[in-house]
Amino acid sequence: MNYILFDGPVRNNLLPFTFTRPVGEIRIGIMTIKEKWEAYLKNSISYLTEDYLNVKYPLVIAEENILINASVLPDESLLEAIANLKHHQALIQNNTVIAYTTESVVQNSDMSGFDTITYERDIFQIEYTWDIFSKNAEALQADFDFITRGRKSQPISDTNKTIHPERIFFEEGAKVEYSILNATDGPIYIGKNAEIWEGSLIRGGLALCNNATIKMGGKLYGATTIGPFSKVCGEVSNSVIFGYSSKGHEGYLGNAVLGEWCNIGADSNNSNLKNNYAKVRLWNYATEKFEQTGLQFCGLMMGDHSKTAINTMFNTGTVIGVNSNIYVPGFPRNFIPSFSWGGASGFSTYMPEKAFEAAEVMMARRNVKFDQTEADILNHVFELTKRWRKY
Template structure:
């Protein structure tokens, strides 16, 4: 069967992260949503997404296709129901389609003509940016159970102080020395070639993905995910880094999400609680205003390729777009548009050629080319987000 993941109705509520990727390629737990579906389906997937992303994330359509709403995370019950779909059947949760089986081209699909199957089970859905960290504990536990089933962890060095060792898993080449690992409240997963340096204190749930690093003396508590090829240090609480991003120094990051290729300068801090303990509001790209989150704790949302200088302070519920560069004293405003350059004293436009020059250098350090495909995506984002910048 040919499986296609589509963005669904939540794509805009997941900006700025979906400026540069489909919904399916958001990381929550250990895996991206796409990786979760491919693990369960034992099949590759392709994507229906925004046209400007389709060259990097193409769709492959065959005579028979099952299309899956990528905002839903897979579980055994849901995948079993999807596997039983036949032509012109669709699975719904209330009014939202989860999956459907079609022999039609996408232009011809009319879900009103489909036989509707109501899903009555439990399912995790990522509908808003803050869901990425607030639902990370459940997603991380599910991924941990999946990836460790029937397998044995690499030995944990005796130099460590370990609590609940059966809930800790080290992949091949993982290094952890002279640290405290407490997996009482959630699992701890250390990926291939990843390293936890000496003196680190980690409370699960926690995932350190392949070839990432926890710096010396870090204090991390769950549920936190550090995506592949990232570095993390200082104090971190309930945060998700997608990959290739660094918060390598002291400072606090809490209830936060960082995309790829982000860098936080030394002693960067974000607030995750308002002084009056009121509900946090976050910038909404849909309404172009600040939306209620229903959360008392909510920190920083930072899109791909954004960076900040040393001693940067982010206020509660700050949204930073793609490829912004923030520096200087004081608190910058709590919505920073993509390709912004500046800080609390004001912003100007971070010109494409300057931004691309930095991106090229940063990616080359990981031996990854900043190719024309990536440039085209970011050029589109630059143009699409002009209306929010002061030119």
């Protein structure tokens, strides 16, 4: 059987992160959503996504296909239900299409012509940007249980102080010295060739993915995920960093999500709680207005390739698009469109050719090439987001 992840109707709710990737490339817990499905299915998966993303994320079609909603995370029960689908059957729950079998690869919403089967159990779905951090604890625990089942951790150096070491797992090449690892509130997963420098204080859940680094004196807690090849320091609480991003110095990042190739300048901070303790509203691209999250704690959402200078400050519930550069004192507004340059005193357009120069240099530092495929995607995002830039 050929498996395909389709973006589904929630894609626009997950912008700015889905400007530059299919929904299935979102990281939550330890793995991306695609990596979870491939691990459960023991099979490769392709994407049905936006046309401009197809070159980087190509679609593979066969005579018979199972299309799976990329915003829904797998578990054993759901896997069984999908495996039992017959030709032209669809698995649904309320208004959510979970999966369907077809020879014609299109994104269906009404399932007309399909024999529909109602899925009675709960599903784990990512519907909004804030779900990525607010549901990270549950996803991290599920990934930890799945990845470590029947396996033995690499040895933990006796220079460390551990609490509940049975909930701490080191992959091959993981290095941690002279740090405190407390897995009381959640598991701690240290990926292949990841490293925690001396003097760090870690309170699970934590996923430090392959080749990622926590620098000296890092303080991380509250179901935090640091994606591959990222570097962090300072205080990080209940945040998800997709990968290849840097928060390499002191400063607070809390209840936040960073895409790839982001950089947070030294002593930058985000607020995650309003002074009046009210629930936080967050910009939603789908409705083009600020939507109620229902959360009291909600910090920063930052799209790929965006950066801050030193001592940058962000208000509670700030959304930053793709390829923006924030660098002047004061609190900028809490919605910053893609390809913006400036800060609290005002913004101008960050032209793609200049943004690409910075991206090429940053990516080369991680031995990744900024190629024409990346440029074409970002140029398309530049055009898509023009209407939100008023400068």
